[in-house]
Amino acid sequence: MANTDKFEMIAQMYDTPERIHIAKVSADAIRKHLTGAANKSAIDFGCGTGLVGMNLLDDFGSMLFLDTSPKMIEQIKQKIEDARIQNADTLWFDIEAEDLSTVRADYIFMVQVLLHIPDIELVLSRLFGVLNEGGHLLIVDFDHNENVVSDIVHNGFDHQELTDTMTRIGYKDIQIENFYSGSKIFMGQDASMFVLNSRK
Template sequence: MGNTDKFEMIANVYDTPERIQIAKVSSDAIRKFVNDAKSKNAIDFGCGTGLVGMSLINEFNSMLFLDTSPNMIHQINQKIADLHIQNADTLCFDFEKEGLSDLHADYIFMAQVLLHIPDVEFVLSRLFAVLNEGGHLLIVDFDKNEKVVSDIVHNGFNQGKLTDIMTKIGYKNIQSKTFYQGSNIFMGQDASMFILASQK
């Protein structure tokens, strides 16, 4: 996945107060779209150190933390061990390079992950294949932001255009809304975040 090298280097210092706060508002937004999921399994896709997934773990029967960075996965394994969590697993894997035909989930969520993925449509198609019929993909990311100029990440997303891409893939019941605004939260710029919910 995009920028793995960068994440490898910052894994052990990733959990800053700012990131913890953004993860909290992200997981709170995701939780509102999780209904009656105690028997369901979830994937925290591009999980980083698991800040979002860890706060949602009790909503699901089981959770798989998936990331391309071995160091990030090491951080989560440590948390799982320290907290004696029984219903979590981890997988270090790059979805952009190969597919996982035996991986299936009822819920997949990704928070501030899509902006690191060069080929958005390709990865969203891969995730569609992983979802069980009727399963949910929840995306939290930044709204399009012209002030952000970067050659390593997208400068956010237009919710309408993202909806069009996902509709083409086959996602349905798509709804999205901006739910948070913060100062200096996106590459040093003030920015807003949206949540998009969809179903297979």
């Protein structure tokens, strides 16, 4: 995935107080959209060090932490071992390079991941294939922000454009709501965040 090299370098110092806080409020926003998930399977897509998924472990029957960065996967593996967690596994995989044909899930969530993906339609299409029928994809990311200028990430997302893209792929029942805003949280800029819930 794009920017994997950057995440490889920061894996061991990724869990800053700010990231831990954003992960907590993001997990809370995702939790509000879960129904009957206690026996369902989930994927924390682009999991990083697992900050969001660890907050949601008790909400699902099982969870797969998936990332393109081996060092990020090492970090979450260590957390799983240290806490003796039984319902979680890890997978190092690049869905931009190939289809994830061996895994299926009832829920996939991705937090501040989409902005790092150059071809979002490709990845969202491949994730659609991973979802079980009736499964949910939940996206947490930044709103479109003109003040963010970057060669390495999208400057957030327009709700309608993202909805249109996902509708073309086949996602339905798409709901988007803002849940958080903060100072200097997106490339040094003030920004707001949304949670999107969709169904296959």
